[in-house]
Amino acid sequence: MIDINLIREKPEYVKKALAKKLWDADFTEFLSWDKEKRELMQVVENNKAEMNKLSASVPAAKKAGEDVSKIFARVKEIAAKNKEFEEKLQEIDVKMNDFLAALPNIPDDDLVGGGKENNKVIKVVGEKPVFNFKMKDHVELATSLGLVDYDRGAKIAGRGAWVYTGLGARLEWALLNFFMSEHLKDGYEFILPPHLLNEQSGYVAGQFPKFREDVFWLEGLEPQRFLLPTAETALVNLHRDEIMNESDLPKKYFAYTPCYRREAGSYRTEERGMIRGYQFDKVEMVQYTKPEDSDAAFEELVRKAASLVEKLGLHFQISKLAAGDISHSMARTYDIEVYIPSIDIYKEVSSASNARDYQARRGKCRYRDSATGKTRFVHTLNASGLATSRIFPAILEQYQQEDGSVLVPEVLQPFMGGIKVLKPVK
RNA sequence: GGAGAUUUACCCAAGUGGUUGAAGGGGUCGGUCUUGAAAACCGAUAGGGGGUGCAAGCCCCGCUAGGGUUCAAAUCCCUAAAUCUCCGCCA
Numbered sequence: 001m002i003d004i005n006l007i008r009e010k011p012e013y014v015k016k017a018l019a020k021k022l023w024d025a026d027f028t029e030f031l032s033w034d035k036e037k038r039e040l041m042q043v044v045e046n047n048k049a050e051m052n053k054l055s056a057s058v059p060a061a062k063k064a065g066e067d068v069s070k071i072f073a074r075v076k077e078i079a080a081k082n083k084e085f086e087e088k089l090q091e092i093d094v095k096m097n098d099f100l101a102a103l104p105n106i107p108d109d110d111l112v113g114g115g116k117e118n119n120k121v122i123k124v125v126g127e128k129p130v131f132n133f134k135m136k137d138h139v140e141l142a143t144s145l146g147l148v149d150y151d152r153g154a155k156i157a158g159r160g161a162w163v164y165t166g167l168g169a170r171l172e173w174a175l176l177n178f179f180m181s182e183h184l185k186d187g188y189e190f191i192l193p194p195h196l197l198n199e200q201s202g203y204v205a206g207q208f209p210k211f212r213e214d215v216f217w218l219e220g221l222e223p224q225r226f227l228l229p230t231a232e233t234a235l236v237n238l239h240r241d242e243i244m245n246e247s248d249l250p251k252k253y254f255a256y257t258p259c260y261r262r263e264a265g266s267y268r269t270e271e272r273g274m275i276r277g278y279q280f281d282k283v284e285m286v287q288y289t290k291p292e293d294s295d296a297a298f299e300e301l302v303r304k305a306a307s308l309v310e311k312l313g314l315h316f317q318i319s320k321l322a323a324g325d326i327s328h329s330m331a332r333t334y335d336i337e338v339y340i341p342s343i344d345i346y347k348e349v350s351s352a353s354n355a356r357d358y359q360a361r362r363g364k365c366r367y368r369d370s371a372t373g374k375t376r377f378v379h380t381l382n383a384s385g386l387a388t389s390r391i392f393p394a395i396l397e398q399y400q401q402e403d404g405s406v407l408v409p410e411v412l413q414p415f416m417g418g419i420k421v422l423k424p425v426k
Numbered sequence: 427g428g429a430g431a432u433u434u435a436c437c438c439a440a441g442u443g444g445u446u447g448a449a450g451g452g453g454u455c456g457g458u459c460u461u462g463a464a465a466a467c468c469g470a471u472a473g474g475g476g477g478u479g480c481a482a483g484c485c486c487c488g489c490u491a492g493g494g495u496u497c498a499a500a501u502c503c504c505u506a507a508a509u510c511u512c513c514g515c516c517a
Binding site: 038041042044045046048049051052054055056057058059060062068069071072073074075076079222223243364366375 | 444445447473474475476477478484485486487496497498506507
């Protein structure tokens with residue numbers, strides 16, 4: 001939610017900023033609603049004040065033995081007149097809320113406009129691996145090593161599903177454990193949230209109304225619930241409708257959940273295997289900060305996400321996203337992209353974003369400023385740390401050996417009972 | 427799935443139509459007393475939005491949420507949510 005005052009005061013600035021997100025905003029109608037709303041409020045509230053006053057005078061008048069029927073009639077008269085205005089007012093209110101709720105966040109000033117093509121690689125870590133043998137892709141490797149069973153996944157669940165088996169399951173779990181241990185070391189609090197969330201949570205995270213169609217809704221539950229598309233949805237709602245103490249900030253959380261998304265359907269051949277599925281595992285970090293601290297928190301999240309990939313010994317890059325490529329709710333996003341040799345492409349394994357007060361406004365998530373005693377909206381930030389569905393293939397491909405085996409990254413070995421090599425099953 | 431109870435401020439809690447624009451207690455904060463603390467006593471403590479105004483202020487909405495009845499609702503009616511208890515179901 002963008003601050004309505006900003007739109008009132010600098011509509012041209014907001015329009016320009018949103019244009020960088022390839023969003024064409026026109027505030028002329030909105031501002032006229034706003035004006036009308038405030039005029040109507042004057043009338044409605046003045047009428048209510050008069051009604052209140054008249055009603056309050058009834059007991060005294062009764063006591064004095066006066067005729068109160070005139071007061072009743074007068075209040076009724078005002079109420080009837082007011083009804084029309086109130087209905088109009090509510091109508092405008094709904095229109096304005098819908099309009100505001102649909103607006104994306106304002107991108108940070110330093111971002112370039114436009115879409116993906118304007119993303120900029122700001123850091124490259126490691127080098128593309130060189131193979132002096134015929135390299136295999138991760139699907140081939142996962143199958144020959146007995147790590148993933150695609151056929152049985154399709155059998156029991158259908159398209160877009162796979163089964164981690166044996167050492168594959170252990171590798172997946174080792175990744176998650178490794179990520180968790182790093183976050184715990186950094187003082188983040190471990191959260192296991194519910195996976196079925198209510199509509200309000202999707203709204204506050206900013207995924208709704210825009211992405212209502214991209215999540216899985218459950219039938220037979222009232223009120224309706226959906227499967228979370230990322231743990232961020234749960235984590236940024238933890239403190240909604242709360243006023244936190246300044247001393248509680250920053251809040252640093254991480255959660256592990258599968259992520260459920262409908263988008264999986266249309267993958268291209270370059271994305272075969274476990275690059276995209278209806279469900280994938282992710283550890284997600286979220287911070288709640290004071291506004292002045294969110295830039296530093298953002299840097300911390302990017303650094304943390306990158307350090308995980310680096311510790312895994314994988315070649316990757318960090319991209320600063322153009323305004324049009326960052327998600328709806330965010331003001332700023334850096335992607336960590338790991339190299340997948342078989343397709344010679346860098347794929348996102350973490351998206352670190354600063355939502356600033358966009359989500360906090362939607363969720364009325366505030367803290368009390370100890371200096372002024374006033375409430376202020378917090379800033380929320382999130383970053384994957386990490387999604388396994390692309391790290392797993394990256395490890396298989398980048399760590400593959402000529403004999404068809406795959407080395408286990410050193411940091412994962414303690415989480416896999418010391419196993420150092422994944423060997424082909426006969 | 428069925429039945430019942432509950433939902434008031436930071437916490438507990440009174441309150442069934444009109445000085446309740448919410449008692450009382452606890453807590454918290456400030457003070458008196460004290461070498462210091464405790465105790466006691468005194469005082470403060472309803473939040474959060476919104477409108478208007480240079481401001482002081484004035485006004486509107488807030489007793490889980492949304493509707494309704496009424497001149498007037500925490501209080502009556504309807505709907506929903508959450509919590510608790512019991513029963514049923516339980517891969």
